[in-house]
Amino acid sequence: MHMADALIVPTVAGTMYAASAAAAVYSVKKVRQEDDAKKIPVMGVMGAFVFAAQMINFTIPGTGSSGHLCGGMLISAILGPYAGFLAMIGVLFIQCILFADGGLLAFGCNVWNMAFYGCFAGALLIWKNIMKNGVTRKKIIAASVIGCVATMQLGAFSVTLETLASGVSALPFTAFVSVMQPIHLAIGLAEGCITAAVLVFVYQARPSLLWGIGTADEDQAKGSKGRLSYRSMLAVIAAAAAVTAGGLSVAASSFPDGLEWSMEKVAGSSELEADGGVYEAAQQIQDMTAVLPDYSFKDTDTVLGTSFSGIAGGIAVMGLCIGCSCLFRFFKRRNVKNSH
Amino acid sequence: MSNVNNAVREVRRISAMAQQDKWLNRVHPLAKLGVTVLYIALAVSYTANEGIGLLGMSVYPITLFVAGDISAADSLKRLRAVLILVCAVGILNPFLDTRPAGHIGSITVSAGVVSMLLLAFKGVLSVLAAYLLMATTTVEKLCSGLYSLHMPKLLVTVILLTYRYITLLMEEAGRLQQAYALRAPGQRGIRPAAWGSLAGSLLLRSMDRAETVYESMCLRGFNGAFRVSAGRMRWSDLLYMIFWAVLLVLVRLFIFQ
Numbered sequence: 001m002h003m004a005d006a007l008i009v010p011t012v013a014g015t016m017y018a019a020s021a022a023a024a025v026y027s028v029k030k031v032r033q034e035d036d037a038k039k040i041p042v043m044g045v046m047g048a049f050v051f052a053a054q055m056i057n058f059t060i061p062g063t064g065s066s067g068h069l070c071g072g073m074l075i076s077a078i079l080g081p082y083a084g085f086l087a088m089i090g091v092l093f094i095q096c097i098l099f100a101d102g103g104l105l106a107f108g109c110n111v112w113n114m115a116f117y118g119c120f121a122g123a124l125l126i127w128k129n130i131m132k133n134g135v136t137r138k139k140i141i142a143a144s145v146i147g148c149v150a151t152m153q154l155g156a157f158s159v160t161l162e163t164l165a166s167g168v169s170a171l172p173f174t175a176f177v178s179v180m181q182p183i184h185l186a187i188g189l190a191e192g193c194i195t196a197a198v199l200v201f202v203y204q205a206r207p208s209l210l211w212g213i214g215t216a217d218e219d220q221a222k223g224s225k226g227r228l229s230y231r232s233m234l235a236v237i238a239a240a241a242a243v244t245a246g247g248l249s250v251a252a253s254s255f256p257d258g259l260e261w262s263m264e265k266v267a268g269s270s271e272l273e274a275d276g277g278v279y280e281a282a283q284q285i286q287d288m289t290a291v292l293p294d295y296s297f298k299d300t301d302t303v304l305g306t307s308f309s310g311i312a313g314g315i316a317v318m319g320l321c322i323g324c325s326c327l328f329r330f331f332k333r334r335n336v337k338n339s340h
Numbered sequence: 341m342s343n344v345n346n347a348v349r350e351v352r353r354i355s356a357m358a359q360q361d362k363w364l365n366r367v368h369p370l371a372k373l374g375v376t377v378l379y380i381a382l383a384v385s386y387t388a389n390e391g392i393g394l395l396g397m398s399v400y401p402i403t404l405f406v407a408g409d410i411s412a413a414d415s416l417k418r419l420r421a422v423l424i425l426v427c428a429v430g431i432l433n434p435f436l437d438t439r440p441a442g443h444i445g446s447i448t449v450s451a452g453v454v455s456m457l458l459l460a461f462k463g464v465l466s467v468l469a470a471y472l473l474m475a476t477t478t479v480e481k482l483c484s485g486l487y488s489l490h491m492p493k494l495l496v497t498v499i500l501l502t503y504r505y506i507t508l509l510m511e512e513a514g515r516l517q518q519a520y521a522l523r524a525p526g527q528r529g530i531r532p533a534a535w536g537s538l539a540g541s542l543l544l545r546s547m548d549r550a551e552t553v554y555e556s557m558c559l560r561g562f563n564g565a566f567r568v569s570a571g572r573m574r575w576s577d578l579l580y581m582i583f584w585a586v587l588l589v590l591v592r593l594f595i596f597q
Contacts, residue, residue, distance in 0.1 A: 004422045005466035006459050007429055010381045028492040037563070038554050040494065044501020045509075045550035051502065052509035053539050055344040056517055056530065069539070078543075086495055090502040097474050097482070098354055099347070100418040104470050105380045168459055169429050170436035170452060194535050201540030209547060 001070075001155055001184070002095070002110055005103030009166040016162065017108030023116050024089060030082040039083055047087040050075055051094065072118015073127075073147045074195045078202070080211045081123035088115035109162050113155040121154060122147040123211065131212050140199050140210075145192035152188030156180045344514035351507055353414070358478040364408035365476045368577035369485035375400075375584040376473045380466045382592045388441070388451060391458045394465070396595035400588065401468040408476060415471040419464055426463035430456040479503045484569055497566050505549075513542060 008016075031039065050071035071091065076084030092110050095101040102110040130143040160176045163169055169176065202209055358365065364372075379400050386394045405412045437452035473482075480500065487496045516538060520530060530538055554562075 002425075004425055004463050005380050005384055005470075006422075006426050006463035008384065010385055013381070013384075024495065025492070028494050031494060040497055041501060041554040041557060042547065042550040043498045045505050045546050045553060047498065047502035048505035048509045049543055049546040051506050052344075052513040053542060055347060055510060055513055056539065086498050087502070089495065090499040093499050094479070094503055094506060097470065097479065098351055100422060100467050100470055103380065103466055104377060104473075105384060105466065163429060168455070170433040170455065193532070194539070197532070197536030198539045198543060201536035202543060205540065205544060206547075209544075 001114060001152075001159060002092075002102035003106040003113070003159060003162065005105040007163050007166060007168055008103075008106050008109060009168075010105070012162050012166050013105045013108060015108075016106075016112050020089075020108045020111040020116065023085065023120070024111070027082040027085045031086060034083075039079070043079060043083050043087040044090065046075055046079055046084075047090040047094075050087070050091050069194055069198075070114060070118065070148075070152075070191055072115055072151060073122040073144060073191075074198060076119040076123035077127055077144070077195075077199055077211055078209055081119045084123065084211075085115050085119040088119060109158075113158045113162075117151040117154040117158075118147075122151045126150060128212060135203065135207070135210065135213055137200055137203065140203055141196040144196035144199055145189065148192030148195055149185065149188035152184045152191065153181060156184035344510055344517060348507055348510050348514070351510075354474055355478065357410075357475045358481075362408060362476070364404065364410075367476070367580050368571070368573045369477050369481040370488065370573065371577040371581040372473055372477055373482065373485055374581055375588075376469050378585055379469050379588055382588055383465045383469070384462050385592070386458065386462065388455045388458055391454055391461075393592070393595060394458065394461055396591040397465055397588070399591060400584065401465065401472060404472050408472070410472065410475050415468055415475075418471055419467055422463045422467045423460060426459050427456070430459040433459075484571075488569075500566055501553075505553075508549075509542070509546060512545065516542060 005013075050069065053069045053074075054071065056069075072084070072088055075087055078084070079087060089111055092102060092107065092115060096104060096107055096110070126147040127143045130139050130146075157177070157180070160173070160180050164171075164173055164176060171179075199210065207213055379397070383394065383397050386397075404410065405415075432452075433456045434450055434452035437450060437455065439451045440448045441451040441454045442449050483496045483500055487493065517530075520534065520538060521527070524531070
């Protein structure tokens with residue numbers, strides 16, 4: 001999944017560098033807060049371990065082929081998401097400069113696709129939630145397999161988006177996704193099984209090495225302090241949405257989406273005309289109400305308009321989501337009160 | 341097993357090359373890094389319409405291979421993996437984009453063929469540029485350069501530690517794999533029943549090693565970070581950077597357009 005420099009354009013590379021740098025700065029801050037000097041050599045040696053373990057080929061039963069570890073999920077299950085993320089940056093950096101495995105310009109993309117999802121989504125959303133009420137062998141297997149599959153799918157999807165936003169492939173979005181996702185589903189499953197085998201071995205031999213074990217009581221005592229609060233979570237999602245909507249929309253907006261592409265192939269045009277009073281009335285209402293028609297300011301077609309449309313759309317969707325969530329929470333509370 | 345040995349050999353070869361005392365190796369790491377990043381950014385910014393201009397960008401790798409006395413043959417091995425990946429992405433372009441882009445004699449060349457060739461050439465140039473950087477700059481110098489660019493010290497320390505222990509742990513992984521192969525002749529890879537114990541024992545040994553490393557580092561006065569310094573940038577380094585920056589921008593803007 002290592003992207004080469006030739007697959008991206010400088011604008012996409014810059015955007016992904018900025019996103020990865022923000023995650024790295026946050027991780028450095030969190031690791032510094034832990035104030036554990038002992039952890040630094042462990043991060044370095046664990047990075048080297050992942051590098052070395054990637055060289056070992058594991059036979060995949062029934063396929064006649066072999067796979068290897070990627071390591072994001074494994075390293076964050078041992079070191080935690082923040083230290084794991086920094087260690088993965090070290091691994092990817094060495095791979096990039098010593099083995100040309102992933103380009104120098106595409107380094108930000110590779111950190112995001114492989115380290116960010118593996119460490120942040122894998123550890124914080126999957127591993128932490130599954131291990132919330134204690135650790136068992138089955139839970140480790142479930143977390144490893146689900147984590148590796150999910151993070152691999154997210155990474156592969158990002159590769160597709162970054163490549164298409166760079167405009168280097170003539171493949172339409174749907175065709176690209178339908179090639180990338182199933183391949184990485186198989187790879188994710190294989191990696192999940194290898195990760196599960198290693199983590200189960202560690203759990204049986206030295207359980208204290210696993211992240212979060214033995215700290216469950218401390219976490220409970222801390223209450224919600226140790227977790228990412230809703231406000232912080234919203235801020236992170238808002239920042240990610242703003243980067244995607246404002247930055248990537250500029251690069252991506254010149255390409256037709258899967259549906260437009262299909263229509264163009266079938267009907268010869270991506271805009272279908274319809275006659276009749278109802279259609280015309282609906283069109284008039286839409287023209288009057290549309291603040292940013294065709295993702296631009298009215299009567300202009302500027303890059304600023306596209307970025308603004310992306311950000312404004314993102315804010316509107318987020319507002320709608322928050323509104324719906326509040327509404328659901330209100331009705332849920334009322335139901336609980338009534339049942340009492 | 342062979343890929344572990346090959347990887348170890350490759351790391352040692354590159355490190356030995358980077359430690360040589362040649363004029364290109366003595367150029368400040370930040371000057372070389374800046375030129376490399378600018379070169380790759382300019383090379384990948386070419387579109388299919390201006391593809392022929394990319395030929396002009398080959399001036400940088402050719403000059404450095406010749407002037408820096410670096411073997412180009414060794415760098416070509418690295419191109420294999422990148423070219424496979426790049427071609428896998430661009431392989432369908434000739435079939436999907438059949439618009440005529442030009443003629444070579446009586447043969448019409450489609451826009452898809454041009455874009456695929458352009459993609460492959462961009463891949464070659466960017467890998468060569470990164471190889472030239474690594475063949476003339478040690479990881480320590482590169483990290484100290486990044487540190488002077490305000491990269492967090494913690495991250496620089498982690499990268500340096502990872503680099504120092506990579507060969508050691510790769511050799512250990514190689515020994516484990518060799519021991520397994522000797523007990524299971526003719527078997528390809530490691531069978532599922534041994535996945536956990538084999539990689540797990542390597543992990544536990546690595547963690548023990550990390551403990552020992554930490555203790556020995558503490559005894560030598562480790563306080564959470566290495567002392568790294570890239571040294572001062574000299575006038576000649578600055579001149580090197582300005583020369584390449586101006587030349588590459590001029591090539592991008594005016595040559596073969």
